Amino acid sequence: MGGDHGPGVVVASALRFLAASDRVDLILVGDEAKIGRHLGSADRTRLKIRPTTQEVGMDEAPSKALRGKKDSSMRVAIDLVKSGEADACVSAGNTGALMATARFVLKTLPSVDRPAIITAVPSLHGHTHMLDLGANVDCTAEHLFQFAVMGSELVTAVEGVAAPRVALLNIGQEEIKGNEQVKQANELLLRSGLNYVGYVEGDGIFLDDIDVVVADGFVGNVALKCSEGVAKFVRHSLSTQFKRTWFSRLAGLAAMPILKQFRRTMDPRRYNGASLLGLRGIVIKSHGGADEIAFENAIHIALKEIHANIPKRIGEQVGRHLDSGHYKAIA
Amino acid sequence: MGGDHGPGVVVASALRFLAASDRVDLILVGDEAKIGRHLGSADRTRLKIRPTTQEVGMDEAPSKALRGKKDSSMRVAIDLVKSGEADACVSAGNTGALMATARFVLKTLPSVDRPAIITAVPSLHGHTHMLDLGANVDCTAEHLFQFAVMGSELVTAVEGVAAPRVALLNIGQEEIKGNEQVKQANELLLRSGLNYVGYVEGDGIFLDDIDVVVADGFVGNVALKCSEGVAKFVRHSLSTQFKRTWFSRLAGLAAMPILKQFRRTMDPRRYNGASLLGLRGIVIKSHGGADEIAFENAIHIALKEIHANIPKRIGEQVGRHLDSGHYKAIA
Numbered sequence: 001m002g003g004d005h006g007p008g009v010v011v012a013s014a015l016r017f018l019a020a021s022d023r024v025d026l027i028l029v030g031d032e033a034k035i036g037r038h039l040g041s042a043d044r045t046r047l048k049i050r051p052t053t054q055e056v057g058m059d060e061a062p063s064k065a066l067r068g069k070k071d072s073s074m075r076v077a078i079d080l081v082k083s084g085e086a087d088a089c090v091s092a093g094n095t096g097a098l099m100a101t102a103r104f105v106l107k108t109l110p111s112v113d114r115p116a117i118i119t120a121v122p123s124l125h126g127h128t129h130m131l132d133l134g135a136n137v138d139c140t141a142e143h144l145f146q147f148a149v150m151g152s153e154l155v156t157a158v159e160g161v162a163a164p165r166v167a168l169l170n171i172g173q174e175e176i177k178g179n180e181q182v183k184q185a186n187e188l189l190l191r192s193g194l195n196y197v198g199y200v201e202g203d204g205i206f207l208d209d210i211d212v213v214v215a216d217g218f219v220g221n222v223a224l225k226c227s228e229g230v231a232k233f234v235r236h237s238l239s240t241q242f243k244r245t246w247f248s249r250l251a252g253l254a255a256m257p258i259l260k261q262f263r264r265t266m267d268p269r270r271y272n273g274a275s276l277l278g279l280r281g282i283v284i285k286s287h288g289g290a291d292e293i294a295f296e297n298a299i300h301i302a303l304k305e306i307h308a309n310i311p312k313r314i315g316e317q318v319g320r321h322l323d324s325g326h327y328k329a330i331a
Numbered sequence: 332m333g334g335d336h337g338p339g340v341v342v343a344s345a346l347r348f349l350a351a352s353d354r355v356d357l358i359l360v361g362d363e364a365k366i367g368r369h370l371g372s373a374d375r376t377r378l379k380i381r382p383t384t385q386e387v388g389m390d391e392a393p394s395k396a397l398r399g400k401k402d403s404s405m406r407v408a409i410d411l412v413k414s415g416e417a418d419a420c421v422s423a424g425n426t427g428a429l430m431a432t433a434r435f436v437l438k439t440l441p442s443v444d445r446p447a448i449i450t451a452v453p454s455l456h457g458h459t460h461m462l463d464l465g466a467n468v469d470c471t472a473e474h475l476f477q478f479a480v481m482g483s484e485l486v487t488a489v490e491g492v493a494a495p496r497v498a499l500l501n502i503g504q505e506e507i508k509g510n511e512q513v514k515q516a517n518e519l520l521l522r523s524g525l526n527y528v529g530y531v532e533g534d535g536i537f538l539d540d541i542d543v544v545v546a547d548g549f550v551g552n553v554a555l556k557c558s559e560g561v562a563k564f565v566r567h568s569l570s571t572q573f574k575r576t577w578f579s580r581l582a583g584l585a586a587m588p589i590l591k592q593f594r595r596t597m598d599p600r601r602y603n604g605a606s607l608l609g610l611r612g613i614v615i616k617s618h619g620g621a622d623e624i625a626f627e628n629a630i631h632i633a634l635k636e637i638h639a640n641i642p643k644r645i646g647e648q649v650g651r652h653l654d655s656g657h658y659k660a661i662a
Contacts, residue, residue, distance in 0.1 A: 171549055227561045237597065255586035258572045
């Protein structure tokens with residue numbers, strides 16, 4: 001029921017997903033009548049509706065949603081993961097409420113202090129993964145270190161990269177670079193056994209050959225949103241230029257196939273789907289503004305994480321680093 | 332002597348600047364022989380060389396530069412501002428060393444706690460100014476507040492905007508948005524009398540109608556570098572697409588004038604020149620990779636700040652807010 005466009009987009013993307021994927025069933029959680037209307041006469045063989053009576057608003061306070069909305073589509077979808085009826089939950093709803101509810105219902109993995117949000121972002125070398133994207137502000141060095149372990153394991157499990165290149169997001173201006181947390185996390189990472197390549201600055205996210213970029217949730221969120229903003233700004237400026245005169249319209253026509261190919265490279269829909277990492281279950285957050293192609297991508301990410309058994313692998317890796325004694329658990 | 336390209340670019344841009352601007356003299360500070368070679372037979376009427384024997388390396392520790400390089404081009408250029416022989420200093424050198432030296436030689440304004448770095452960035456509405464860009468990590472609410480006052484006054488003085496729209500960079504994920512410093516700065520700004528429009532997220536820097544974006548130096552630096560990275564990534568992807576096949580090369584030829592116009596809109600050279608704000612003198616930092624057009628832009632920014640008497644105005648404004656008693660001075 002979440003997202004800017006409501007159940008229409010989710011239902012359409014569910015049908016697209018089922019057409020493309022064998023041996024996967026979907027449960028649509030939400031207002032039965034509304035979902036039914038969007039389903040129409042579609043084949044419901046591998047599709048169930050789980051009716052709920054409440055919805056979490058996109059701007060609702062997470063604590064309020066958690067206390068007062070026990071029959072919301074969001075809560076029930078996560079309950080289904082907890083009970084084992086579902087293997088993963090995909091939602092385009094309120095991020096704060098989704099994280100709070102997932103944390104409350106599923107719990108964090110035993111060795112993980114704080115769950116984090118991770119997504120893939122396009123880069124010159126294909127793409128990179130970045131975390132945390134806003135679940136945690138004011139992270140300690142140990143938090144950043146755990147994010148690195150989780151991100152590295154995700155990329156190994158889902159993409160088959162044996163030793164993902166991990167970097168810490170930092171700035172180059174201060175005498176001894178960055179703030180205290182980042183400097184200490186750097187020390188922890190240097191002796192971690194991860195394939196740690198050191199600091200990266202903001203531009204490096206998109207230009208350097210890196211698999212995992214680690215940042216505090218405040219910084220990571222700003223970095224992600226900035227990149228979305230610049231991309232929108234570029235698309236807008238380009239299309240304005242191509243519409244200015246009759247000559248530029250003609251040129252735009254000639255350039256259309258190339259511009260389309262270019263847009264595909266940058267298409268944020270191909271990257272839609274952020275994972276809530278560090279929980280005892282799989283929860284994927286779709287962008288609120290996702291269309292059916294974008295939301296379908298988020299379902300595919302969930303499927304990959306199911307096949308890769310992400311929560312178990314993350315738990316083992318973080319636990320292993322904790323046991324190795326080269327960094328201390330956080331109180 | 333600083334920057335990635337050394338004195339060649341600086342000399343060339345100085346000559347361009349002199350050709351475009353009446354009644355301004357320039358002093359080139361650095362290695363006399365090298366500068367002389369680049370000047371060749373150029374007219375030296377409004378141009379002096381101030382010879383120095385040392386250079387600050389681009390990766391040199393600021394404290395080392397400050398102690399050991401008293402006859403560096405950077406130090407002497409700032410000394411000239413201090414003594415009044417120059418009205419402003421423009422440098423493409425090591426940012427950390429430039430800030431440390433400027434702070435040490437010129438001192439901060441009496442009412443200012445920490446100088447900050449500000450620059451203009453392109454946006455859908457023309458451009459916006461963002462600070463701090465890396466001079467200060469771990470800022471308090473009071474620091475952020477002072478940045479807002481300084482940024483607002485700069486935009487008023489240099490661009491003639493009576494009440495610049497000021498926003499605080501934040502994230503939308505946390506229950507009560509953002510971290511403690513930002514929330515407290517929000518409170519200070521709400522009762523400041525500035526034209527404060529509230530929080531902005533990363534994408535809003537480039538999409539919203541805002542004149543001043545205020546952030547901690549770590550966050551602001553990441554935001555700026557991210558935008559540079561995405562812009563480079565876009566330019567690279569576009570040109571790759573237009574070079575793929577003979578058809579796309581032809582289409583690229585047709586689209587050339589439009590793409591050129593588009594690149595002009597986004598051209599980082601038009602935005603080159605970050606101001607060190609809050610000091611008792613004008614210091615402009617050019618991007619290390621600046622070419623002669625970009626560096627010339629930085630000199631024009633210096634000239635604008637001279638005409639607007641920026642240090643005096645900033646000092647008065649920050650002092651006025653301090654006197655008004657609605658926020659406390661920082662120890």
